[in-house]
Amino acid sequence: MDFAKKRTSSDRHLIAEQPGLFILSLGVALAFFIGYTTKTWFSPSRVSARLEKAASHIHKDVKVRFSGAHLSLSDGIFPRFAVVVSHVVLESSQACWAAPVLEVDELQLPISLLNLVRGQGPVRDIQAQSVRLILREDFKNCSAEEIQTGQDKEAQVATTPSPRIRLSPSEEAHRYRNDVRSIAIQNFQILSERNPLYSAELFNFMVRVKSFDPRIIEMTAKTHLLRDQQVGDYLSHANLFFQYKEFPAPSLQAHIFGNWREGHYSLIAGYDLMEGDLSIESDLKHIPLSQILAILQKYDLASKELNGRQVWVSAKGRMRTTFEKLRTSPFELRDMQLEGDLGDLKVERIQVLSVEPLKYSPIFIDIQNLDVAKLLVLLNRPKSTSVVGDLGRFTGRAEVISDQNIRLRGEHTGLEFVFSNKGQREMQVIDTMVGDIALEKDHWNFRVHRVVPRGGSFIGDIKLKADRDFRDVE
Numbered sequence: 001m002d003f004a005k006k007r008t009s010s011d012r013h014l015i016a017e018q019p020g021l022f023i024l025s026l027g028v029a030l031a032f033f034i035g036y037t038t039k040t041w042f043s044p045s046r047v048s049a050r051l052e053k054a055a056s057h058i059h060k061d062v063k064v065r066f067s068g069a070h071l072s073l074s075d076g077i078f079p080r081f082a083v084v085v086s087h088v089v090l091e092s093s094q095a096c097w098a099a100p101v102l103e104v105d106e107l108q109l110p111i112s113l114l115n116l117v118r119g120q121g122p123v124r125d126i127q128a129q130s131v132r133l134i135l136r137e138d139f140k141n142c143s144a145e146e147i148q149t150g151q152d153k154e155a156q157v158a159t160t161p162s163p164r165i166r167l168s169p170s171e172e173a174h175r176y177r178n179d180v181r182s183i184a185i186q187n188f189q190i191l192s193e194r195n196p197l198y199s200a201e202l203f204n205f206m207v208r209v210k211s212f213d214p215r216i217i218e219m220t221a222k223t224h225l226l227r228d229q230q231v232g233d234y235l236s237h238a239n240l241f242f243q244y245k246e247f248p249a250p251s252l253q254a255h256i257f258g259n260w261r262e263g264h265y266s267l268i269a270g271y272d273l274m275e276g277d278l279s280i281e282s283d284l285k286h287i288p289l290s291q292i293l294a295i296l297q298k299y300d301l302a303s304k305e306l307n308g309r310q311v312w313v314s315a316k317g318r319m320r321t322t323f324e325k326l327r328t329s330p331f332e333l334r335d336m337q338l339e340g341d342l343g344d345l346k347v348e349r350i351q352v353l354s355v356e357p358l359k360y361s362p363i364f365i366d367i368q369n370l371d372v373a374k375l376l377v378l379l380n381r382p383k384s385t386s387v388v389g390d391l392g393r394f395t396g397r398a399e400v401i402s403d404q405n406i407r408l409r410g411e412h413t414g415l416e417f418v419f420s421n422k423g424q425r426e427m428q429v430i431d432t433m434v435g436d437i438a439l440e441k442d443h444w445n446f447r448v449h450r451v452v453p454r455g456g457s458f459i460g461d462i463k464l465k466a467d468r469d470f471r472d473v474e
Contacts, residue, residue, distance in 0.1 A: 059092075068085075070083075081113060083123075084107070084109075085107040085108075088104040098138060099136040101133070101136065105131075109127075110127070123180060124179065126183045126184070129185075129187065130185075131187070132189045132191065134191050135192040135194070137193075179209075180209070181209045185206075188201070188203075201224065202221040202240070204221060205220075206221065216245050218241070219240070219243075223237075225260075238256055241255040241256075242255075250274055251271065252273065254268070255269075263288065263312065264285045265283065267282045267283075278323060279320045280317070280319045280331075282317040289311040309377075310341040310374075311341070313336070313337070314337045316333070316335050317334070318332050330352060332349065333350040342370065342378060343367065343371055344370075345368075346365070347363060364397065364399055365397065367394060367408075372392060373391045388415070388417060388418065390414055393413055393414055394411070396408055396410010404442070407437070407438045411434050412435070412437075414431075415430040430451060431453065432450070434448070434451075435447050435448035444464075444466045444467070446465070447461070448464070
């Protein structure tokens, strides 16, 4: 009897004696209960309803709509717990914001289960593949009082105000607060229907909140600038970096740098939101002058007659002003250099007094081996006279007072004069010529002190006068 009890007690630890059917049934029932409950709780209709409720509290002047939302548990082969919202549209008729429409193909909201358990905001990151921002109106400079007045007028129109209207925006925002730390967009297009200059296309757009108190927000992106209309290629690849800081004073810092054709550029700007002060520093290295002139001519900041082909420019710039005085404030250019087929021109300092109207202090230029014919091409006034052959090259120093008042002093080599008489044509080359050259309004005046003609000699002075295009030479 004791042996039978001992055997029964030991057999209950054997695998064959385990209640497998009961455990299996309990596991299936528990899995069914958890799966069904999770599916019901996170069903697309329930997720969409909760998102609609949250979206209604974004802003009073913003309307939000989307086609659907669902819970995603994976991103390809990688696990992921996120809410995916399809075809999101945010729209506002607020003129102060240029009446924007934001279109998102697919919005991904990764959910942090740890923050959800802690009672914190479950969504810390927002991700999207393609986003379009359409500005239907021009930006209107509205003060906070004007915006609030417009909202009060809309509230007065309503016949039966609801309790939600009487809630202040801060109370409503605090109830649905969610500390989003980053926004990532693969392709971000900004389109302006009224002003195409505001249009842009950004890649790898990222906004990060580095700190909430004090608030520090950084934005990075890449973009293309200055599309070539003939070949359709982009001439510039730019990297953008913006930083907003609340301490020690609200300020915005910007750094834009990248390649421009075969050259490189860097632009650093700082803006004080309290004082309104703007500081800008730029650095250009081997940038095509034709591209710079195209931008300046587009804004009527340079003469349409200038032609900067086969000329490259390097320079450093500095400016301190306000947005209101941006076009009338002075700025400084340093270490400016023009090089190419034209020759080599160096300017130590250029002081521009105002851009509109264009005013500047006298500019002193050191010139090495300047091709005069190429200079006339730059001014879009190519030589068209038969009296002079090759215009030669000039080395010396120039003083530019205005575009109609230029003075040069130095040595000129390789100038060719053409003499014709009774069907005979002879060429006289001037090996060296030292003197002064002055452009006064529409006339060139040459005063030569020393001349070394090829194959001969010359004693005395020469005075030569020509129109601006060298069509009439005396």
